[in-house]
Amino acid sequence: MSQHYLSQDALNALKIELQERKTVQRAELSEQIGSAKELGDLSENFEYHDAKERQGQNETRILEIEDMLRNIVLVESKSGGSKIMLGTTFKAKSGNIEKTFEIVGASESDPINGKISNESPLGNAFLGLAAGDIASITTPAGKIEYKVISID
Missing domain, CATH: 1.10.287.180 (Transcription elongation factor, GreA/GreB, N-terminal domain)
Structure with missing residues (x-):
C-alpha cells in the first residue's frame, strides 16, 4: 500500500x-x-x-x-520557498539550455512538459537544493549537471 x-x-x-x-x-x-x-x-x-x-x-x-x-x-504548490521540494516549480540550466521544472508525485509526472517525479533520478537530485546549487545526474550517456537558477 x-x-x-x-x-x-x-x-x-x-x-x-x-x-x-x-x-x-x-x-x-x-x-x-x-x-x-x-x-x-x-x-x-x-x-x-x-x-x-x-x-x-x-x-x-x-x-x-x-x-x-x-x-x-x-501536495500543495510550493512557491517562494528557498529549497526545492515536492510541489516546487523552478528553473535550471544545463549548458546553454534553461528549463522550467516542477517536482510532482510519480503518478503525475510528464517529463515532456517539465513535470518530473520526486522518485525519478532527476527529480530526486533536485530535492533539497537552493538557487545556485548544482544537481548532478549520472545517465548511461554520462554525467549531466543542472544549475538551479531560480525557485518560483
Missing part, C-alpha cells in the same frame, strides 16, 4: 475519471455486451470478446483509481 502524491488538480481529474468510468463507461460497456450477446454464438463473437476485454480494463482502472484515492497525499 504505497502513498500517491497528487496535486489538487490531479486529484480532481482522478475523481472525474472515476465517476465517468463508474457511470457512463460501465453502462456503455454493459449495453455493448448485451448487444453482442444477441448476435449469437459467443465462441466466435469478436464484438462480445472485445467488449468484455474493455469492461475488464475499465474495472481494473476503477480499482487502481480507488486505491490511489485511499492512499493519497495531497
Whole structure:
C-alpha cells in the first residue's frame, strides 16, 4: 500500500475519471455486451470478446483509481520557498539550455512538459537544493549537471 502524491488538480481529474468510468463507461460497456450477446454464438463473437476485454480494463482502472484515492497525499504548490521540494516549480540550466521544472508525485509526472517525479533520478537530485546549487545526474550517456537558477 504505497502513498500517491497528487496535486489538487490531479486529484480532481482522478475523481472525474472515476465517476465517468463508474457511470457512463460501465453502462456503455454493459449495453455493448448485451448487444453482442444477441448476435449469437459467443465462441466466435469478436464484438462480445472485445467488449468484455474493455469492461475488464475499465474495472481494473476503477480499482487502481480507488486505491490511489485511499492512499493519497495531497501536495500543495510550493512557491517562494528557498529549497526545492515536492510541489516546487523552478528553473535550471544545463549548458546553454534553461528549463522550467516542477517536482510532482510519480503518478503525475510528464517529463515532456517539465513535470518530473520526486522518485525519478532527476527529480530526486533536485530535492533539497537552493538557487545556485548544482544537481548532478549520472545517465548511461554520462554525467549531466543542472544549475538551479531560480525557485518560483
